Amino acid sequence: MSNSQQSYHHGDLKRALLAEARNHLKTVGPEKISLRALARDLGVSQAAPYRHFTDKTHLLAALAAEGFSLLHDASKKALAGCDTSAQRLVAAGRAYVSFARQHSDLYRLMFGPTIPADCNYEALTEVGNRAFLAIISIVTEGISAGEFREEDPIVFANSAWAMVHGLASLLIDDRFSCTEHEFTMDELDKALAVIVEGIRANA
Amino acid sequence: MSNSQQSYHHGDLKRALLAEARNHLKTVGPEKISLRALARDLGVSQAAPYRHFTDKTHLLAALAAEGFSLLHDASKKALAGCDTSAQRLVAAGRAYVSFARQHSDLYRLMFGPTIPADCNYEALTEVGNRAFLAIISIVTEGISAGEFREEDPIVFANSAWAMVHGLASLLIDDRFSCTEHEFTMDELDKALAVIVEGIRANA
DNA sequence: CTTGCAATGTGGTCGGTGTAAACATACTAT
DNA sequence: ATAGTATGTTTACACCGACCACATTGCAAG
Numbered sequence: 001m002s003n004s005q006q007s008y009h010h011g012d013l014k015r016a017l018l019a020e021a022r023n024h025l026k027t028v029g030p031e032k033i034s035l036r037a038l039a040r041d042l043g044v045s046q047a048a049p050y051r052h053f054t055d056k057t058h059l060l061a062a063l064a065a066e067g068f069s070l071l072h073d074a075s076k077k078a079l080a081g082c083d084t085s086a087q088r089l090v091a092a093g094r095a096y097v098s099f100a101r102q103h104s105d106l107y108r109l110m111f112g113p114t115i116p117a118d119c120n121y122e123a124l125t126e127v128g129n130r131a132f133l134a135i136i137s138i139v140t141e142g143i144s145a146g147e148f149r150e151e152d153p154i155v156f157a158n159s160a161w162a163m164v165h166g167l168a169s170l171l172i173d174d175r176f177s178c179t180e181h182e183f184t185m186d187e188l189d190k191a192l193a194v195i196v197e198g199i200r201a202n203a
Numbered sequence: 204m205s206n207s208q209q210s211y212h213h214g215d216l217k218r219a220l221l222a223e224a225r226n227h228l229k230t231v232g233p234e235k236i237s238l239r240a241l242a243r244d245l246g247v248s249q250a251a252p253y254r255h256f257t258d259k260t261h262l263l264a265a266l267a268a269e270g271f272s273l274l275h276d277a278s279k280k281a282l283a284g285c286d287t288s289a290q291r292l293v294a295a296g297r298a299y300v301s302f303a304r305q306h307s308d309l310y311r312l313m314f315g316p317t318i319p320a321d322c323n324y325e326a327l328t329e330v331g332n333r334a335f336l337a338i339i340s341i342v343t344e345g346i347s348a349g350e351f352r353e354e355d356p357i358v359f360a361n362s363a364w365a366m367v368h369g370l371a372s373l374l375i376d377d378r379f380s381c382t383e384h385e386f387t388m389d390e391l392d393k394a395l396a397v398i399v400e401g402i403r404a405n406a
Numbered sequence: 407c408t409t410g411c412a413a414t415g416t417g418g419t420c421g422g423t424g425t426a427a428a429c430a431t432a433c434t435a436t
Numbered sequence: 437a438t439a440g441t442a443t444g445t446t447t448a449c450a451c452c453g454a455c456c457a458c459a460t461t462g463c464a465a466g
Contacts, residue, residue, distance in 0.1 A: 007461085010415075031234060031317070034452060045416045047455080052414090056453065108316055114234070117377035128378075152393075154384055158370075159397040163362065166369025174320035175331075181357055190355075194362040198401025210432080213444075237423065248445045250425080255443090259424065409466080416459070423452070430445070436438085
């Protein structure tokens, strides 16, 4: 941290690349990130990144992994202090959408096709699945507590996940703009209420 | 149509470009489509496409517009012969997801960030909104028929759209693979049932 | 402390891309 | 027939991902 570009070796180029990539993600978008530009902005040769990432895709995958970690933390924080399973589901949904809005390009990277699913970047798929398993556990809990209907938890989890992911995607890609009806957090809550209503036991 | 590359002028290059682009979409994916490759495969110079599309983005936008048109047709066909609004909603959802699966790259192009929303390619936004308006009309109909709860139709439409779009996105990007639970049409119907349940009047 | 090896960074290169300008050809309307 | 416009070509620039051979450095074994 003290000395900068004096020495031949950068010292912590891998981390620096990821950090700079996050910046570029916000400014130029995820598809147009260029390894060369990263290297340039870090005052390093254009071939240097390849010492730390075999491929551009691997750099992006590492970025996505960071994103999943962030998302996991955010959702964990949101879950604290929720009493009912329905509340948990809504809280998780809100956290999810907030995250997507706040880090829209990172979100696109995480769930978009840029990083193909067959890219078995171990850390990535592992940390990616955790999010889904968390939803399943909320649902399972709610079912056994009699709060949700008796049904395959995977069905409910898929539904909830799809709903939230759909909301997030449409929001960050600005597809709701056609309705003039600006999509507020209130709108979000109403949409989440619909899915909860569809899952809840109507006792 | 009769003579092919003999003459200096191609004759119908614009349409040929779009057709070839559809092919490339399937084979190389939407992000890696290259105008030069299209031109090459059509036996035409690399600058020729620019006589018909100001920009690569405009070519893709035209492609997306074709996609919206296809989607519109498919959903219209699916709606025929549905009695209740709930049936319509499910039928539209199925058509939507089927379309996404069948034309996954086109779908990504239509709803992804490749074509920014600010790109006011008139024909595109217009035909894109039709799909959403169709959903709203189904919902409105269902509400006034007493089949759905009394609520702002936009809320229900947003929810349904987000759900279906989420299912489609996660499916084509293979994000359900973590559950081993191969996502069949049956799974789809169950997920759609959840959203319908969330909207239906529980009289 | 030396010496050697593995990790890291450099320069240059190859093939590819989008896109623009200047030019050539063909169709169309007068 | 001819002018004008639409279309296609050539050439060029700037950028990119990815690789190679080489330079430099840090570390670890002797």
